[in-house]
Amino acid sequence: GESVGLHLPTLSVQEGDNSIINCAYSNSASDYFIWYKQESGKGPQFIIDIRSNMDKRQGQRVTVLLNKTVKHLSLQIAATQPGDSAVYFCAENAGKSTFGDGTTLTVKP
Amino acid sequence: DAGVIQSPRHEVTEMGQEVTLRCKPISGHDYLFWYRQTMMRGLELLIYFNNNVPIDDSGMPEDRFSAKMPNASFSTLKIQPSEPRDSAVYFCASSFAGSSYEQYFGPGTRLTVT
Numbered sequence: 736g737e738s739v740g741l742h743l744p745t746l747s748v749q750e751g752d753n754s755i756i757n758c759a760y761s762n763s764a765s766d767y768f769i770w771y772k773q774e775s776g777k778g779p780q781f782i783i784d785i786r787s788n789m790d791k792r793q794g795q796r797v798t799v800l801l802n803k804t805v806k807h808l809s810l811q812i813a814a815t816q817p818g819d820s821a822v823y824f825c826a827e828n829a830g831k832s833t834f835g836d837g838t839t840l841t842v843k844p
Numbered sequence: 845d846a847g848v849i850q851s852p853r854h855e856v857t858e859m860g861q862e863v864t865l866r867c868k869p870i871s872g873h874d875y876l877f878w879y880r881q882t883m884m885r886g887l888e889l890l891i892y893f894n895n896n897v898p899i900d901d902s903g904m905p906e907d908r909f910s911a912k913m914p915n916a917s918f919s920t921l922k923i924q925p926s927e928p929r930d931s932a933v934y935f936c937a938s939s940f941a942g943s944s945y946e947q948y949f950g951p952g953t954r955l956t957v958t
Contacts, residue, residue, distance in 0.1 A: 767945050778848075778935050778949030779887070824887065828945045832877075834887045 747841045754812040756838045758825035761806065765827035770799060770810045773822045773837070782810070782823075817842050848950035850936050856956045862924040865953045868917055869938030877947060878911055878921050879935040887935075893919065894941075926957045 748754045760768070766787045771779035785792045785799045785808075792799050798811040808825050822837040849868040857863055869876050877892040891901040896913045904911070908927070913919040923930055933954050937947040 769946060778937070778952050779947075780949065781946045784946060832889070832945060832947065834889075836886045 743838055744836065745839045745841070747843060748815050750815060750817060750842050750844050752815055754810075754815045754819070754840060754842075756810045756812075756823050756825075756840065758808040758810075758835055759806060760808060760825070760827045760835075762827060762833070763803075763806065767828040768799070768801060768808050769826045769828070769832070770797075770808075771824045771826060771834075772819075773824065775821075779824060812840075815840075815842050817844060848936055848938055848948055850934075850950035850953050852953060853951060854954045854956075856958065857926055858958055859927055860925045861957075862922065863926045863930075863955060863957075865921040865934050865936075865955070867919045867921070867936030867950060869919070869936070870940075870948055871917065873938035873940045873948070874916075875939040875941060875947075876913060876919050877937040877939075878919070879937065879949075880932045881935060881952070882932045890921070923955075926955075928957045931955055931957050 769784045770782045772782050773779040783794045783797050783799050785801050790801055796813045800809045812819055820840055820842045822839050824834050824837045826832045826834045848870055851866045855863060874895050878890040879887050880890055881887045888903055890903045891911045892899055893913045896916055909923055911921045933952045935949050935952045937949040939947045
């Protein structure tokens with residue numbers, strides 16, 4: 736069946752370093768992928784998205800890379816800040832969105 | 845826009861009681877989703893509506909759960925009777941298919957069943 740998973744449940748980085756959060760998906764029919772950020776006590780919040788006809792998309796301090804060959808998605812955060820500490824979810828859409836388990840990012844000052 | 849509004853924010857109830865969670869989606873959005881989040885199971889899609897019509901309820905755990913969307917601006921998720929294992933944070937989200945699949949989440953309702 737469909738599954739979306741992140742490679743590591745937790746990631747700890749030093750403030751100012753770059754962070755890379757990975758995600759693997761299984762449904763080759765997925766045409767749209769989204770990264771969400773969830774801070775403690777809040778609902779998930781959209782960060783960036785990418786369509787299946789793209790390999791890379793950049794936002795403000797964030798970049799999403801999509802490798803359809805190996806069904807892999809990554810989120811890169813440049814110059815990670817304490818405010819980036821949160822749980823990050825990738826979601827794939829093939830009719831309806833399926834969320835991965837989430838990676839908890841902790842930024843050390 | 846105020847975003848997706850959920851009420852109540854916290855609910856504590858005893859086992860066997862009926863629980864009703866409420867959601868007001870963002871005006872103009874044509875999709876509405878109900879999710880449940882727990883440490884053990886993560887974020888689970890329970891049901892979603894398109895133009896007030898339930899499209900996929902395969903995530904609803906059992907008959908004790910029911911959801912309605914009587915109009916474009918209101919939806920309810922009901923649990924009757926509630927059980928301790930229903931304790932979780934329930935999120936409502938809405939989206940507009942005309943732009944993207946991005947979902948806007950509400951703040952959630954934290955349900956505790958004792």
